[in-house]
Amino acid sequence: MKHGIAVLSALLIMVFISSCISVPAPEDIPEDLSPMEYFQRAQEAVAQRNDYETALVYYQTFKERHPEDLQGNVEADYEIAFLHYKKGEYAASKAMFNEIIARYETEQASRLKEWPLILSRKVLAKIEAAEISIGVE
Template identity: 40%
Template sequence: MKKINNKKISIILTAVIFFGCALCGCQTAPKEIPDDLTAAQLIQRGQDAAANYNYVAANAYYVACIERYQADLKCYIEARYEIAQLNYKQRKYDIAKAMYQEILDTFDDPSAVYQLQPKYKKLAQIGLDKIKAIEDKKQQEAEKKAAKKAAKEKTKKTADEE
């Protein structure tokens, strides 16, 4: 049996603790979001947090934007899109899909269209298309797996009959 070097164990444990703390530490929501931030500042802080994989903080900034500027449809759609993106990045496809669809539905309202930036319609559609591609791929894999299983069972049944 090999003797494990205490120095190696110490290095490995330090690395594990460091990365564990980094992962836990970056998933904290801001204790307080200043009341004087504009919608653009809230969105920017959310994007900065998301870029650092702090999805909890990013979500908090986007929700604050929605709550504070709910009368501004442009801000609402931008923040909802960013939240949809957070969910997509976390592979919460059902939530992201519903949010992308909500954004697209908003563009169907003639009274709202003039308030919105067209890029969010396109971006939401791209998000939906990506999710559909993922779902289609999963469906194809499931069908292949089922076909493979059926073929295996058929081969086994034929072998048993002989």
């Protein structure tokens, strides 16, 4: 019985602590982060806390502060689209994956790494297959 109460207490403390973690505002994110640090902090938020909202803020802030970084922006857009997919926001993720794919049909495509295109197509195919199976068009 004591063991069960200890486990329950520990779970309640973890829930309380995780609920106290707040999503940073863009202005709270240091201006001097390197592009890699935005991505690293976003990925840590997801990997360590399943904190998709914080990750979204980091990716979006990167995009706002580094609009000239073509590759970084396509990678951030992929990560944002994938987070929407993980959250079950399929319409938003589908639209973003289609936008990413469209970028590879422009003259800038030769300057982009292929992985965002390949992965966008794969996840988009999963979304579309799920839509077909449930009768969504």
